[in-house]
Amino acid sequence: MPGHDTIMFDLGTGSRYLGIERGVEPFHADCFVSHLHWDHIQGLPFFPPLLRPGNRLDVYAPRPDGHGSVADVVDTILCPPLFPVGVTDLPGEVTFHDLGNQEVQLGDVTVSSRYIPHIGRTLGYRVEWNGLSVAYLSDHQQPGVDVYDMCPGVEALCRDVDLLIHDAQYTRDEFIARSDWGHCTIDYAIWTGKAAGAKQVALFHHDPTHDDRMLDQVASVCGRHCTPNVVVAREGLTIQLGA
Ligand SMILES: [Zn+2]
Ligand SMILES: [Zn+2]
Structure with missing residues (x-):
């Protein structure tokens, strides 16, 4: 900015x-x-x-x-x-x-914070500036295996954002074994973006066991998504928003 x-x-x-x-x-x-x-x-x-x-x-x-x-x-x-x-x-x-649940004004930048489901008090954020918006939900507990739903705070943060940076820790099989560890599946991250009208989703907070080869496979499958556009976040990645 x-x-x-x-x-x-x-x-x-x-x-x-x-x-x-x-x-x-x-x-x-x-x-x-x-x-x-x-x-x-x-x-x-x-x-x-x-x-x-x-x-x-x-x-x-x-x-x-x-x-x-x-x-x-x-x-x-x-x-x-x-x-x-x-x-x-x-x-x-x-x-x-x-x-807590509030807005922070930094000049003409508005940052909104809302509690989101994880383990212990956890906030998601939404940054808005000059008609552009980014939401950041790093650790987000999926309600259950194959359960696709979101709480009002998550909805408020993610609605129509240009970029959603979202927890994508587990595959479905991994989530079945760790469904109460505070995270979600890759599919849930994409569903959240799609349901909230996000234009782009960056899959983030990869499980430490997911190596580059595995994440390349995720990228090749998710890259076929048109709405929302899906990218696999990596160190040093730059995503430009706006003109
Ligand atoms: Zn974490
Ligand atoms: Zn955590």
């Missing part, structure tokens, strides 16, 4: 590559974290921009249930002996914001 600071989703290992790419230029980003499971926050202490004074990171995440604030939870995992320093010891400045 020209003229805007960076908007990030989650702080997984991929955030390190973003930080390295930005080099030594002054950095500020608003980062919307879906939930506080390890795979979504473990990149925070290794985020290169935070090693330089003057850089800032605003982190938005779901208000924890009975565990204090987001900042309190992060303090419990970024401290000795688990890690040599705490967040406040980093040269860059991190500010935490607790979120």
Whole structure:
């Protein structure tokens, strides 16, 4: 978005590559974290921009249930002996914001957050700017095997988006064995996009056992979809929206 600071989703290992790419230029980003499971926050202490004074990171995440604030939870995992320093010891400045079902206005960018089904409090997000929209639902519990339904919050986030980035952790057989692990099938991700009128779906949050060969097969099958257009997300992928 020209003229805007960076908007990030989650702080997984991929955030390190973003930080390295930005080099030594002054950095500020608003980062919307879906939930506080390890795979979504473990990149925070290794985020290169935070090693330089003057850089800032605003982190938005779901208000924890009975565990204090987001900042309190992060303090419990970024401290000795688990890690040599705490967040406040980093040269860059991190500010935490607790979120629920709400809207956050960043200039002329609107970010909507809604609770979505997973394990523990989890938010999905929708970003709208200049007539374009992106929804991000990284971890989304499918209601059951071969059950295709979505809650009102998911519907609100995904309705008519230009791009839906969605959990696609399991094949149907894998989901049968792990149907209460907080995730969904590839088919469910595509169904959600189609039912909500999304123009494009990026399959995301691949199971760690899904290697490149397997994901290439998924891409070749899903690539036949016209509505919505389906792509398999990978590290470094760029999707341009608008003119
Ligand atoms: Zn999770
Ligand atoms: Zn996850």
